[in-house]
Amino acid sequence: MSDVAIRGVDLVKHYEHGLVKALRGVSLSVAAGERIAITGPSGSGKTTLLHLIGALDVPTSGRVEIFGEDVAAVRDVNHLRGRTLGFVFQLHHLIPNLRLWENVALPAHPLGISRRERRARAVALLEAVGLGARVDFLPVKCSGGERQRAAVARALVNEPRILLADEPTGSVDRATGESILKLFEWATEERGVTSITITHNPEVAQRADRTLEIVDGLLRG
Amino acid sequence: MLPLRNLMRRKLRSLFCLTQIAVAIAAFVAIVGVTAGLRAQFYSLSQVFAYDIMVQARGASSPMFSRVTPEEVAAIAQVEGVKAVSQMGFYVTLAKGRPQPITFLALEPGGDLLTRYRILKGRSLQPGDGHKVLIGKLMAEQDGLELGDQLVLGYDGDQACEIVGIFEPPVEGVAFLAGQAIMSMEHYEGFYNLKPQLAVAHTELGGRASSPAEVKRAHARCKEVIPGIEAAVPRQRARTILEFLDSFKQAETIDSFIWAISLLAALVSGIGVANTMLMSVFDRTREIGLLRAIGWSRLRIVGMIQGEGILLAVGGGLLGLPLGYLLIFLSRFLIQHGWLQVSLDPVLYLMAFGFALFVGVAGSIYPAIRAALLPPTEALRYE
Ligand SMILES: Nc1ncnc2c1ncn2[C@@H]1O[C@H](COP(=O)(O)OP(=O)(O)OP(=O)(O)O)[C@@H](O)[C@H]1O
Numbered sequence A: 001m002s003d004v005a006i007r008g009v010d011l012v013k014h015y016e017h018g019l020v021k022a023l024r025g026v027s028l029s030v031a032a033g034e035r036i037a038i039t040g041p042s043g044s045g046k047t048t049l050l051h052l053i054g055a056l057d058v059p060t061s062g063r064v065e066i067f068g069e070d071v072a073a074v075r076d077v078n079h080l081r082g083r084t085l086g087f088v089f090q091l092h093h094l095i096p097n098l099r100l101w102e103n104v105a106l107p108a109h110p111l112g113i114s115r116r117e118r119r120a121r122a123v124a125l126l127e128a129v130g131l132g133a134r135v136d137f138l139p140v141k142c143s144g145g146e147r148q149r150a151a152v153a154r155a156l157v158n159e160p161r162i163l164l165a166d167e168p169t170g171s172v173d174r175a176t177g178e179s180i181l182k183l184f185e186w187a188t189e190e191r192g193v194t195s196i197t198i199t200h201n202p203e204v205a206q207r208a209d210r211t212l213e214i215v216d217g218l219l220r221g
Numbered sequence B: 001m002l003p004l005r006n007l008m009r010r011k012l013r014s015l016f017c018l019t020q021i022a023v024a025i026a027a028f029v030a031i032v033g034v035t036a037g038l039r040a041q042f043y044s045l046s047q048v049f050a051y052d053i054m055v056q057a058r059g060a061s062s063p064m065f066s067r068v069t070p071e072e073v074a075a076i077a078q079v080e081g082v083k084a085v086s087q088m089g090f091y092v093t094l095a096k097g098r099p100q101p102i103t104f105l106a107l108e109p110g111g112d113l114l115t116r117y118r119i120l121k122g123r124s125l126q127p128g129d130g131h132k133v134l135i136g137k138l139m140a141e142q143d144g145l146e147l148g149d150q151l152v153l154g155y156d157g158d159q160a161c162e163i164v165g166i167f168e169p170p171v172e173g174v175a176f177l178a179g180q181a182i183m184s185m186e187h188y189e190g191f192y193n194l195k196p197q198l199a200v201a202h203t204e205l206g207g208r209a210s211s212p213a214e215v216k217r218a219h220a221r222c223k224e225v226i227p228g229i230e231a232a233v234p235r236q237r238a239r240t241i242l243e244f245l246d247s248f249k250q251a252e253t254i255d256s257f258i259w260a261i262s263l264l265a266a267l268v269s270g271i272g273v274a275n276t277m278l279m280s281v282f283d284r285t286r287e288i289g290l291l292r293a294i295g296w297s298r299l300r301i302v303g304m305i306q307g308e309g310i311l312l313a314v315g316g317g318l319l320g321l322p323l324g325y326l327l328i329f330l331s332r333f334l335i336q337h338g339w340l341q342v343s344l345d346p347v348l349y350l351m352a353f354g355f356a357l358f359v360g361v362a363g364s365i366y367p368a369i370r371a372a373l374l375p376p377t378e379a380l381r382y383e
């Protein structure tokens, strides 16, 4: 296995037929197990970069490699997203008519495992994020922080090797933000997960192994 | 069940769609039920008269305006392949104390046609029966008539006839036939001074075809005899029962009617499903993007949306089926005296189910494709 978890090579991303140049040639290399923070002003291209790394979008030019494999050549991109990558979004995006454990178990559906097994996995993770008592709640019955923690549990349910987070603490209070960071740290330490976290918060950035700053579509420094 | 729970999120919207489908399927069930009944009637008509050739004056727009002479009847009887000839007359008249007119058939006692009427009560007509008549089962029931009762006929109300028998028509379940009455040809010609209007040439006595294949064979046999008849009585036109039924263009009309109604019902309910599911997909754009982002394949998304569409349609079907039966029941009640005959075949259940399934799949194809093509990046966009 390659020591490099993620490699981005000359990533360029244009929107609106080139009118918007969101990324103008970004190269990066992230070692397996490394914890990266990405910072930068609004509109600088952070989310765009995360999309490309997460195989949610394709670059205008350049390429992304996940564990040495060119994403553009990956046959089953769903499998890549579902098994190798875990996403945490700025908003929790929990599905309102599904109970917390069912939301957490959603990524496990394509794995073809039984409902019971899905529930067992989800419950274990919810307990790990301190939501053992909320397993059967609907998202509306949970606080914002609880929802965001459930979203983190959802990102971990398929035991991904890479965790991608877009301002996971952006819309929660300090204490919740802290508990989410603890979870990320637990995942990297206990499971050797590689993580990339976009953040505006210098404190969060400081706790990463390395911080990358994007300005105007280019990495600085 | 994820699809069911997704539908339950917008209960009112789902309910509207369900109702729309239910009404369409009810219409489908009612129409198919009624027409299947008609078809069954046509089939039994063609069974009972499979070996018969109807002979009617050329150019007569209706049997009512047709005539056959005794010489012609005799000539037909001589034709190769004809085993017997029956004559038939019609007489429509009013009876005292009865609002609707009665249609009388005049048949020869002992003739092949009359023997096909099963006598339920009393006896059949015999030679020399003057003011004696048979009435159909339905007429007896509806008018509360019994054996021995008098039927006072004619516009002056001076011709009393005695009911000597109650019959079941040869084609069972045809309300129209069971509501008729029969008098003897002798009485018809002698007392009313009317002339036979139709001749029926029998290529087989008491012939009744027991299967569709036999109906076909009998039809073919009759077709061979027809040129001989038409040569013998040039003023007359001879047709098999199938040709006679075809002359109404009913079979085709029924078929195109069923198709038109089914198509319309499918369209209405299909659009209902499409509209509901499309709205639902738009509502859940971000959610679907999220599912894609966490590893759900396009196919899985299609499956989810189609599952919801099928559930809607089948749910509508389950609602629509009893509604359709209710419609049939009501129409039966309303058209009691008419020809309406309904088939409540269990096949109809299957057809309605298949119909609903088709509507569900077809109606949700486009919404499902729309959903599957949503970019997963939608999930990461906020606001
Ligand atoms: N789908 C899109 N179509 C057109 N322009 C886009 C699209 N997505 C992003 N952009 C543009 O690309 C640039 C970079 O966007 P991006 O979302 O990556 O910024 P960001 O660094 O994540 O900002 P923020 O901190 O505000 O989230 C912005 O100017 C944005 O308007």
Ligand SMILES: [Mg+2]
Pocket: A046, A047, A048, A166
């Ligand atoms: Mg962003």
